[in-house]
Amino acid sequence: MGDIEKIAASVASLQESFEAHNYICSEQIATAVFLAYQLRKPILIEGPPGVGKTELAKTAAEMFALPLIRLQCYEGLDESKAIYEWKYGKQLLYTQVLKEALDEVLQGAKGFTESVKRLHEFGDIFFSEEFLEPRPLLKALKEENGCVLLIDEIDKADNEFESLLLEILSDYQVSIPEIGTVKAIAEPPMVFLTSNNTREISDALKRRCLHLYIPFPDSDIEQRIVAARIPEVPPALRRQLVEFIHELRTLDLKKQPAISETIDWARTLVLLHAEALDPKLVTDTLNVILKFQEDIENVTSEVNSITARITK
Amino acid sequence: MTMDRTISNFIRALRNADVRVSTAETLDALGAVELVGYRDKAYLKRSLATVLPKTVDEKDTFNACFDQFFDFQDVRGEQSDSELNGEQSEEQDAEDSESGDGEGGSSSGEEPKGKKKKSKSKAKKNNLYEEEEEADLGPGEVTNPKSSLGQLLMANDRVELSMAMGAAGEEINVRDIKIFTQKGLYSRRIMDAMGLPDLNREIGDLRTSPHVPARRLGQQLKARRDFLREQVRDYVEKQFLLNADVTGKRLREELLRKVKLSNVEHRNFRLIQEIVYKMAKKLSALHSRRKKIFKRGALNVPRTLRHNMSYDGAIFDLHWKSVKVDRPKVFAICDVSGSVANYARFMLMFLYSLDEVMPKVRSFAFSSDLAEVTELFNRNKIEDAIAKTLRDYGGGSTDYGQALLDFKKNCLDDVDNRTTIIILGDARNNHGEAHAEVLKEIYDRSKRVIWLNPEAKLAWNTGDSEMRKYGAYSHQVEECNSLMHLERVVGNLLKQIA
Numbered sequence: 001m002g003d004i005e006k007i008a009a010s011v012a013s014l015q016e017s018f019e020a021h022n023y024i025c026s027e028q029i030a031t032a033v034f035l036a037y038q039l040r041k042p043i044l045i046e047g048p049p050g051v052g053k054t055e056l057a058k059t060a061a062e063m064f065a066l067p068l069i070r071l072q073c074y075e076g077l078d079e080s081k082a083i084y085e086w087k088y089g090k091q092l093l094y095t096q097v098l099k100e101a102l103d104e105v106l107q108g109a110k111g112f113t114e115s116v117k118r119l120h121e122f123g124d125i126f127f128s129e130e131f132l133e134p135r136p137l138l139k140a141l142k143e144e145n146g147c148v149l150l151i152d153e154i155d156k157a158d159n160e161f162e163s164l165l166l167e168i169l170s171d172y173q174v175s176i177p178e179i180g181t182v183k184a185i186a187e188p189p190m191v192f193l194t195s196n197n198t199r200e201i202s203d204a205l206k207r208r209c210l211h212l213y214i215p216f217p218d219s220d221i222e223q224r225i226v227a228a229r230i231p232e233v234p235p236a237l238r239r240q241l242v243e244f245i246h247e248l249r250t251l252d253l254k255k256q257p258a259i260s261e262t263i264d265w266a267r268t269l270v271l272l273h274a275e276a277l278d279p280k281l282v283t284d285t286l287n288v289i290l291k292f293q294e295d296i297e298n299v300t301s302e303v304n305s306i307t308a309r310i311t312k
Numbered sequence: 313m314t315m316d317r318t319i320s321n322f323i324r325a326l327r328n329a330d331v332r333v334s335t336a337e338t339l340d341a342l343g344a345v346e347l348v349g350y351r352d353k354a355y356l357k358r359s360l361a362t363v364l365p366k367t368v369d370e371k372d373t374f375n376a377c378f379d380q381f382f383d384f385q386d387v388r389g390e391q392s393d394s395e396l397n398g399e400q401s402e403e404q405d406a407e408d409s410e411s412g413d414g415e416g417g418s419s420s421g422e423e424p425k426g427k428k429k430k431s432k433s434k435a436k437k438n439n440l441y442e443e444e445e446e447a448d449l450g451p452g453e454v455t456n457p458k459s460s461l462g463q464l465l466m467a468n469d470r471v472e473l474s475m476a477m478g479a480a481g482e483e484i485n486v487r488d489i490k491i492f493t494q495k496g497l498y499s500r501r502i503m504d505a506m507g508l509p510d511l512n513r514e515i516g517d518l519r520t521s522p523h524v525p526a527r528r529l530g531q532q533l534k535a536r537r538d539f540l541r542e543q544v545r546d547y548v549e550k551q552f553l554l555n556a557d558v559t560g561k562r563l564r565e566e567l568l569r570k571v572k573l574s575n576v577e578h579r580n581f582r583l584i585q586e587i588v589y590k591m592a593k594k595l596s597a598l599h600s601r602r603k604k605i606f607k608r609g610a611l612n613v614p615r616t617l618r619h620n621m622s623y624d625g626a627i628f629d630l631h632w633k634s635v636k637v638d639r640p641k642v643f644a645i646c647d648v649s650g651s652v653a654n655y656a657r658f659m660l661m662f663l664y665s666l667d668e669v670m671p672k673v674r675s676f677a678f679s680s681d682l683a684e685v686t687e688l689f690n691r692n693k694i695e696d697a698i699a700k701t702l703r704d705y706g707g708g709s710t711d712y713g714q715a716l717l718d719f720k721k722n723c724l725d726d727v728d729n730r731t732t733i734i735i736l737g738d739a740r741n742n743h744g745e746a747h748a749e750v751l752k753e754i755y756d757r758s759k760r761v762i763w764l765n766p767e768a769k770l771a772w773n774t775g776d777s778e779m780r781k782y783g784a785y786s787h788q789v790e791e792c793n794s795l796m797h798l799e800r801v802v803g804n805l806l807k808q809i810a
Contacts, residue, residue, distance in 0.1 A: 027355075028358050028361070028362075031355070031358040031359055035344055035359055035362055039343050039344065043362075088630065092627055092628065096626060203332070203366075206366040206367075207366075210340075210363055211362055211365065211366045211367075212362055
């Protein structure tokens, strides 16, 4: 616990610690994590795909040495998959097994009313924690030393699901009708939500979160990211390839290359023992950074001029 | 306390700039400020940027607001005490020192050395935009100003001056400022209230005066008046930031909702788009509740019991509650010829902004020949798709008959009793064959045919309008030429679809 506090004591120490875990982050990102920890607030992270939104949560978990609990959102996700579910199978099995025991219990009971009364004495055995299957959100609340809860791609879930999240996000608790309210045991989880902005997130949800927008990094930071991830890349090549990617991002593409593509490309170039970019090399490896045939075709004609601009 | 007021003032400014900030977020901001402090401005900005704005657009607005607001704070809070006094006397100083060694201007008091230097550069800058023909009159005596504002300026008392400014502001109700274009007006009114006309007259007189000390006074008064103008502008700017509310924008939005869409000017397209989006969101919220109850995870008890009867009542085959909703379809057929293009633009925008609640929309555009543009909308952003549609299919003279025939040929088979067809057009067929019988066929097969006509009802059936023929085979005929109409029509549509 002390460790976490030490790391999260200031923005600078956070940034350093992220860097030690190979996650190069801007001051803005570190500030957001700092505030999230200090104010005990969830962070909603938005940005184009592949800028390291999910990675941020993963690295934070690693850095704070906390378990990471991840909830991947998709259309149709509901409380039975996200919060809890009753173990119907177990309940049914037990009723079958206990059928005989039931006969014993009911032996000697006169009439229907008395039987029901006796049954009532056993309470709601079948709706106790024994029969409760916790799903990610409930699990996160039950972690004793706190955890990092990653709710990934919240924009993929339905509108109604957002409302389900409101309680857990603002009060770190969930209400289960049959049992009552389950609160975070000791330390509330650190919650990261990510969104690719395929639809607008509701105001109610946004209000409860800090908001962090991660854009594509500037060339400087991206070079450092590449250096941290793939140290084998020679510095000159590193600069060239990052600048090439930055040029590509200014073009009108169907899918812009993200950081993950930059890293893949760097890895490829290292495998090919490249020392510097040249048009042929770029054309041959274009399919690593561009994922649509249309984009590849569009860029191929530009490769010469962009490469010339960068290697001059 | 004062800190808190700074933040709440800032939040007011943000709200005026249309960033939505709730009370909860205000509290968060205060929490963040407590942690971060005011010392490091960049740090403060980064911190507040995670707490207050919640979309990318809002972040941009936030950045602009922050820079403006806290820059302002600096000038007002820290420097201003010495600034005005200093600067004014410095101006004189500068004039003095420029004009040679000083006996010292008669009105400027003794200044500390350091300040003089700073002032000199400033005054020089000031002089840059002074008219060139300013004669060098040298130092020396100046006469005393007669107008009250002149006296105030020459008295060089900052407190009194800003009090006068405040009083003038109150007098003309500067707090009522609503729209940014009013800034100039209000600045002027404040200056007038402070006695600018008198001062101007006096300056005019002085500058033509043969008497040198009087002309010197004229010059000085002029410089100070320009400086005062800056001050007043700043003051109004701040009042605008704090007091203007969104009514200005709301007013414009209100107007745009009612204005005829063909009259919307190009520069307002963006705003209209925002309004369309807002309306669409409202409708979405209204109607999304009725969406499917599918895969709720609830046990369907009767069904389960029924199915398990054959197992002697031992329940293992579970059945869940699920309701499948058939997806109704909407076909939008838009006339995109010159006269109707603008309406088509906004209707398509509306339909596609509703994709969350609107079932599958297929859209068709025609002026003479009909073409399906659904793909175009799926692939591109709404604005781009609309632009492309208008470019590729717009223009040309309308031929409704041909369009209907095309529709019949290509997709009449897809029309079934769950299909709603919206036709947007003025039904002006250039005296061509109307082919109303095709519309009848469509009418018989579909759930509804809705004809939206952008012309006023009075103009229907006049000239080459075939509205009567087509109207007979539509379930609903509506006049539709403003956003308000559009909202109503689409709202009804959603009700019927659900």
